[in-house]
């Protein structure tokens with residue numbers, strides 16, 4: 465499997481914000497978002513076996529992220545191996561691929577132009593970019609709250625204002641997110 469890095473840190477986003485986890489970051493994605501800061505890390509990816517990955521996972525919760533982890537052909541086998549080793553497995557996905565096996569927690573962060581979650585998920589995280597409309601955000605309403613994340617870069621201030629406006633309008637649906645790991649200056 466193509467692994468960029470494995471590290472322990474606090475989860476910076478979503479319902480598990482602030483919880484210590486082991487992160488396994490895979491190389492490669494099937495999308496090309498203009499604000500993506502992950503692609504520059506893919507060059508340092510190493511090929512690792514499932515056994516080598518499991519060996520490096522020290523925390524109870526293991527977060528499989530990327531890039532887009534679901535494009536790794538052996539992901540299902542890795543999830544099973546982590547469960548066998550008594551870990552809880554979380555996946556962070558852009559939602560373009562189905563996940564047809566048990567995972568403890570799935571965070572779906574759908575991206576432009578479709579902003580669609582094709583997989584079953586536990587929480588939705590939307591990066592509030594210039595292009596994201598309220599109608600597209602509301603399309604994810606379905607009995608769960610939706611985390612709204614400000615978009616880094618030149619649109620940041622407008623993004624924060626947009627989030628506050630939407631939350632005032634739909635207080636039971638939206639939650640204002642932050643990247644807590646950046647506040648604590650950790651990865």
Ligand code: SF4
Nearest residue numbers: 493495497500531558
């Ligand atoms: S889905 Fe995520 S990893 Fe893939 S290009 Fe977009 S921001 Fe980057």
